[in-house]
Amino acid sequence: MSTHIEPFEAMDSSIEGLKIINVKSATDDRGTVRELFRSSIHSEVLPRTVTGWKQINLTRTKKGAVRGLHGEAMNKLVTVAYGSVFGVYVDTRPGSKTFGAVQTVYITPGVQVFVPQGVCNGFQALEDSEYLYFFDNEWAPGMPGTALCPLAPELGINWPIEIDTNDLNQISEKDSKAPTLTELRSKLGMD
Numbered sequence: 001m002s003t004h005i006e007p008f009e010a011m012d013s014s015i016e017g018l019k020i021i022n023v024k025s026a027t028d029d030r031g032t033v034r035e036l037f038r039s040s041i042h043s044e045v046l047p048r049t050v051t052g053w054k055q056i057n058l059t060r061t062k063k064g065a066v067r068g069l070h071g072e073a074m075n076k077l078v079t080v081a082y083g084s085v086f087g088v089y090v091d092t093r094p095g096s097k098t099f100g101a102v103q104t105v106y107i108t109p110g111v112q113v114f115v116p117q118g119v120c121n122g123f124q125a126l127e128d129s130e131y132l133y134f135f136d137n138e139w140a141p142g143m144p145g146t147a148l149c150p151l152a153p154e155l156g157i158n159w160p161i162e163i164d165t166n167d168l169n170q171i172s173e174k175d176s177k178a179p180t181l182t183e184l185r186s187k188l189g190m191d
Contacts, residue, residue: 068122083129
């Protein structure tokens with residue numbers, strides 16, 4: 001039986017601090033083992049302020065459904081445990097040199113994205129999928145954060161599966177009615 005090993009690799013993106021990571025994996029005739037998190041390796045690419053995970057969520061999402069765009073007061077490490085998604089990230093940090101930048105990533109098992117605090121995170125499931133979030137802070141009602149409408153034309157997002165805004169099984173009313181980037185700029189006094 002032969003084993004194929006893929007090494008850990010991290011790449012920068014169009015958003016300052018957002019990292020695209022391919023985790024170390026070992027595949028043989030029995031299947032694949034992936035290192036979802038190894039402190040000694042991840043700490044080389046994550047900010048020093050990320051010292052551990054305080055909450056981990058797993059979301060099961062049906063094909064075509066969209067979740068986000070949300071940017072809470074926490075850093076996130078996201079991936080899929082099962083399936084595949086089209087991940088979308090938008091920098092909404094006032095004062096960031098990449099404010100308004102959009103990054104998209106096709107995420108399959110083994111691909112991770114580190115999402116800095118203040119960067120909105122969202123995705124569309126390309127098949128029934130399980131999206132895994134590691135948070136360095138516990139979510140609480142009313143915590144500071146930003147939400148953007150994932151359908152705002154100014155973002156230029158080409159969602160792989162057409163979105164019907166009247167289908168609440170595909171996108172929540174809350175997400176479809178969230179502010180646009182232009183409205184956020186105005187609210188922040190950046191216009």
